[in-house]
Amino acid sequence: MERYWQQLLDSNQIVLIDGATGTELQRRGVPMDKVAWSGAAVLTHPDIVRETHEDYIRAGANVITTNTFGSTRQMLGPAGYGDQVEVVHRAAVSLARQACDNAAEKGVAVAGSISTEPPAFDRGAFLSPDEELLAYQEAAGLLADAGVDLIALEMINETVHAARAMQAALETNLPVWLGVGCKKSGDGRIVSFDHLDLELATVLDALIPMGPTVVNIMHSEIAAIPEAIKLVRERWSGPIGVYPESGYFKKPNWKFVDVISPADLVTEALGWVAAGARLLGGCCGTNPDHIKALQAAMPELRAAMGARG
Template structure:
């Protein structure tokens, strides 16, 4: 399988990932008070998602993550979608991002000193479907085999939509990463990055060691990059150091803006007095991260700052 990440990083030092989708949509006035979260807008208001995608491209993002994080067959069925409707919606999340990149790339002015941006199809965790905050604990109460089956149909559907890679993201526990790797090996899919959500500088949210997770993932050819997302940025430099100690694979980091998140109310309380997002990103790069972006609460302005700082 072609490793699009490695090919990209052979031509430029860093790959800039986009920033938040859900919190950015809310910032623009969208109500996401729904178990489908941003995926609901794929049906109700795809133009808003397209607008956010476009703004991130113009800010300097080299990779768009699709709006499929919360789009699962099980979650959509719960809302009355048929299997065929769910397939169309999940495929559309990829098509929408690809179309925005094609439109952006059609303007020669946007190609100056740039490679054509990539599409990473988002595969959110089982806890996102539960929508009960368990995506931040990994306390699911189901087996690894059940996790494989939960993710199977969405993974197949996303791959058929032909994104450049998969973004298996915000994974709170090692079992879910193993399940997704098993599935990718079984389906012989496109490459993926695996990114965990973490509780501190050494442990993912399930309290398992990030170093042990990275050591296992290092041996898996389907994993093109690995790292951390939707995590307090103050922990990221330490986490990158832990990962780098056991793997030479590219490290991906796109933490949130910083703050405390309540998984039940789905609200953020900001933390004051920490360095700027771009200042912290310089430290992540220094520790060895090569794919860098933002998660919850980050904006196109943050991504513009990252692109300017890291592409000098």
């Protein structure tokens, strides 16, 4: 059990998370499945997955994320990998652990990613509520059994499916990182990343009481993040993380258009840290250079922390 990230937080240090996993695999040549996105890449391209993890560790990440965002039975089943859900989860954790063995000097934790995405990102294609909960329990149980250090719920953008995933994650008794996505609506409200009629505040009010260990503002629009941090702080006194997206998604591929430069990410991150964020990384569109830049700027980031305590 790797708790170095918790020691960093406990001593008011900054924790570096990795950058994108799925879109970075795409950038390195792994084809994205129309139904399960990067969900089966650990079977088809294990070396690229391992190397990507290693590059993030060498860039300075304290936490790397398994390539299991698209690997619940809900996504893998309709993609034709229904009989390989277990082997995918075990392979994903094994590749992350191998990367730690190969590249880590100290205490890199492995976060097991779970999303509530439906197959092909089609909201009409969710499993029935009972089957869906079982799919999250299966994924969380496999990740825990394979030895992840925490569960990272990612792209949590509403409250119904999210509550099922949260329940499944909490049942492992591992730390649960709640990752919410947001953007700014046309009229300036901070809303869910892909449900523009749903306020981020509503998502937070529904899920924070369930008991996460960390609240991450992730796969979010950079312009929305300062206000999103305020909304989280009003409701949550525990650790807050930020790992934004940059570019845009055109199913099933990421478009690396106007991706924020590593230097600009550092500039933004100085403000997030001053506002209270303690975990930093990148989501879709980012790569190891972004993490390297955050690591290189650690003295400035630490100094910015003091700006508001």
